[in-house]
Amino acid sequence: MRLSELGEFGLIDLICRTIDNSKNLQYASWQKLLIGIGDDAAAWQTDDHIQLATTDTLVQNTHFNLDITPLEELGWKALAVNLSDIAAMGGIPKYALVSLALPGELKVDSISKFYNNMLHLAEQFEVAIVGGNIVAAPNIVINITVIGDSRGKAMLKRSTAFPGEQIAVTGYLGLPAAGLEMLKGKISLDLETSNILRQGYLKPMPKVAEGQILVEQGVKSAIDISDGLVIDLDHICEASKVNARIKMEQVPLHPIIKAVFPDPQQLALYGGEDYELLFTANKTIMHRAKQALNCPVTIIGEITEEKSPERVTAVDSKGNVIPYKKRGWEHFKDETSKA
Amino acid sequence: MRLSELGEFGLIDLICRTIDNSKNLQYASWQKLLIGIGDDAAAWQTDDHIQLATTDTLVQNTHFNLDITPLEELGWKALAVNLSDIAAMGGIPKYALVSLALPGELKVDSISKFYNNMLHLAEQFEVAIVGGNIVAAPNIVINITVIGDSRGKAMLKRSTAFPGEQIAVTGYLGLPAAGLEMLKGKISLDLETSNILRQGYLKPMPKVAEGQILVEQGVKSAIDISDGLVIDLDHICEASKVNARIKMEQVPLHPIIKAVFPDPQQLALYGGEDYELLFTANKTIMHRAKQALNCPVTIIGEITEEKSPERVTAVDSKGNVIPYKKRGWEHFKDETSKA
Numbered sequence: 028m029r030l031s032e033l034g035e036f037g038l039i040d041l042i043c044r045t046i047d048n049s050k051n052l053q054y055a056s057w058q059k060l061l062i063g064i065g066d067d068a069a070a071w072q073t074d075d076h077i078q079l080a081t082t083d084t085l086v087q088n089t090h091f092n093l094d095i096t097p098l099e100e101l102g103w104k105a106l107a108v109n110l111s112d113i114a115a116m117g118g119i120p121k122y123a124l125v126s127l128a129l130p131g132e133l134k135v136d137s138i139s140k141f142y143n144n145m146l147h148l149a150e151q152f153e154v155a156i157v158g159g160n161i162v163a164a165p166n167i168v169i170n171i172t173v174i175g176d177s178r179g180k181a182m183l184k185r186s187t188a189f190p191g192e193q194i195a196v197t198g199y200l201g202l203p204a205a206g207l208e209m210l211k212g213k214i215s216l217d218l219e220t221s222n223i224l225r226q227g228y229l230k231p232m233p234k235v236a237e238g239q240i241l242v243e244q245g246v247k248s249a250i251d252i253s254d255g256l257v258i259d260l261d262h263i264c265e266a267s268k269v270n271a272r273i274k275m276e277q278v279p280l281h282p283i284i285k286a287v288f289p290d291p292q293q294l295a296l297y298g299g300e301d302y303e304l305l306f307t308a309n310k311t312i313m314h315r316a317k318q319a320l321n322c323p324v325t326i327i328g329e330i331t332e333e334k335s336p337e338r339v340t341a342v343d344s345k346g347n348v349i350p351y352k353k354r355g356w357e358h359f360k361d362e363t364s365k366a
Numbered sequence: 367m368r369l370s371e372l373g374e375f376g377l378i379d380l381i382c383r384t385i386d387n388s389k390n391l392q393y394a395s396w397q398k399l400l401i402g403i404g405d406d407a408a409a410w411q412t413d414d415h416i417q418l419a420t421t422d423t424l425v426q427n428t429h430f431n432l433d434i435t436p437l438e439e440l441g442w443k444a445l446a447v448n449l450s451d452i453a454a455m456g457g458i459p460k461y462a463l464v465s466l467a468l469p470g471e472l473k474v475d476s477i478s479k480f481y482n483n484m485l486h487l488a489e490q491f492e493v494a495i496v497g498g499n500i501v502a503a504p505n506i507v508i509n510i511t512v513i514g515d516s517r518g519k520a521m522l523k524r525s526t527a528f529p530g531e532q533i534a535v536t537g538y539l540g541l542p543a544a545g546l547e548m549l550k551g552k553i554s555l556d557l558e559t560s561n562i563l564r565q566g567y568l569k570p571m572p573k574v575a576e577g578q579i580l581v582e583q584g585v586k587s588a589i590d591i592s593d594g595l596v597i598d599l600d601h602i603c604e605a606s607k608v609n610a611r612i613k614m615e616q617v618p619l620h621p622i623i624k625a626v627f628p629d630p631q632q633l634a635l636y637g638g639e640d641y642e643l644l645f646t647a648n649k650t651i652m653h654r655a656k657q658a659l660n661c662p663v664t665i666i667g668e669i670t671e672e673k674s675p676e677r678v679t680a681v682d683s684k685g686n687v688i689p690y691k692k693r694g695w696e697h698f699k700d701e702t703s704k705a
Contacts, residue, residue, distance in 0.1 A: 038477065163698050
């Protein structure tokens with residue numbers, strides 16, 4: 028079987044099963060592991076704290092295209108997607124390793140600017156860039172690993188959502204996906220609007236402080252929205268063995284995409300790269316979390332018992348079920364990937 | 367200026383200078399950092415121990431070619447090069463994150479075997495593979511990050527070699543580079559010899575236990591030989607602001623390459639990918655280290671005062687200086703890279 032037939036998530040399942048045999052050996056690193064493959068970050072116990080680590084890769088012509096997003100401006104985003112994974116665990120990012128595969132014909136100045144762009148974000152979250160490596164390659168590949176600490180013993184996981192809990196999301200959705208549409212030249216807009224869309228796509232702000240507040244308030248389950256709201260909620264449902272029901276009209280569309288794009292719902296549900304936090308909690312904790320967070324929080328639905336293999340159900344304003352589309356970002360499967 | 371003109375090491379210098387400005391901000395992650403960019407791994411202080419982290423990348427058609435090295439057999443090596451970096455710090459590897467960029471047409475079975483091959487090595491060193499990520503890409507890129515602990519407070523660094531110290535190397539050199547020559551079809555050999563060469567290239571054994579023994583015996587300065595003996599010794603000299611003088615006839619050539627290859631010295635000095643440890647120490651400590659190590663150790667020269675910009679001098683058996691060739695693995699610079 029080819030990878031294109033199995034797809035990204037099928038491959039991840041296969042890798043997990045392959046590695047599971049090794050877990051049976053029960054040496055110290057496995058014994059101290061709290062969260063392995065399948066959440067936003069790995070977590071393990073050290074003598075005095077819980078360590079988190081996550082890694083993410085941006086590939087030229089898969090995740091970005093230099094015609095649309097110059098290398099100079101990619102540093103921020105490349106780091107942001109990793110900080111967002113730490114945020115989705117409720118953790119504190121500390122150190123980053125940056126690996127670049129680069130073609131020799133690139134301008135040195137662009138690479139310098141790439142680092143400066145990344146450092147602007149690193150400094151905001153007091154992350155130190157402490158290592159990495161540089162290799163020659165025919166196309167650009169950016170791989171960043173971020174290592175951090177949990178806040179105390181609690182973490183946000185994908186596997187801890189329970190039936191009856193409310194589902195909420197920080198901020199507004201759809202802006203980055205709309206920004207990409209615009210940058211691809213599919214829509215032309217006034218300068219101010221196009222700047223906001225461009226920033227939305229290129230400079231996502233990871234919800235690091237927000238993730239830590241969620242942990243403090245007793246929230247247990249979260250994910251960051253990278254693949255798209257529906258597919259990321261599906262990840263929570265799969266890990267927690269539950270279903271989810273969301274009300275389409277409650278999904279917080281970004282005001283700009285509501286005003287400008289013909290189908291803003293599609294962008295908000297399936298666009299991805301929002302890097303907002305999607306989380307679940309019972310009413311009491313949800314109320315507390317909403318009070319504590321310094322950002323918009325919208326309740327968009329609730330977790331239900333596991334009944335259907337189509338784990339996420341969306342209903343329209345009249346309560347009618349909208350046919351489920353498992354879409355969003357998945358690698359290798361041409362029909363679903365954005366490329 | 368193009369990257370191909372600046373070269374890998376020039377770019378690393380530039381990145382260090384760019385990041386140095388951020389260090390001035392003096393937030394906690396910087397304050398706790400013990401070793402940043404420019405050694406085999408980064409190291410920082412946590413409340414109760416020193417953490418190490420390293421990352422390395424293998425790129426298709428730069429570091430490997432599927433005609434010569436099938437993906438199935440690359441898992442071991444991809445992890446080994448990272449474990450070797452932890453070994454070069456005298457540390458204990460614990461956790462690995464594995465990021466793969468893969469073309470969709472690859473066979474799923476090959477990827478499965480790639481992981482099994484990697485797990486064989488991981489299990490030997492009790493390393494847990496705890497995360498990573500998978501993305502679609504036109505060519506294969508394997509990025510692995512390994513996180514570990516130091517052994518107590520001591521570490522092996524590149525920057526702590528002193529004039530008068532002896533220079534030593536574990537094991538024998540040149541076998542992996544000879545293996546690559548053979549796999550490229552440049553030489554044909556009997557089955558047994560070719561198997562040894564193939565294993566030498568594809569299954570390097572990182573000197574993890576040996577690195578820890580060096581730390582225990584009081585050795586302070588080491589590097590693993592990945593770029594080639596001369597260039598890696600040059601890295602130590604640069605970081606320690608010293609020169610080095612090696613005796614060519616004392617360099618331990620692997621017996622097989624001595625028997626079979628026309629220019630074994632070239633392979634041992636410049637071939638690279640040996641993943642042996644190159645280290646320096648005064649006579650007393652060197653003697654102790656040699657006694658404690660369960661592997662061949664050869665003294666190949668000594669550290670001298672910093673006098674020449676050509677930091678490594680090699681002399682032949684008559685004491686004549688052999689013209690210095692700064693060669694070995696360097697990315698982007700066509701005249702020096704192996705490709």
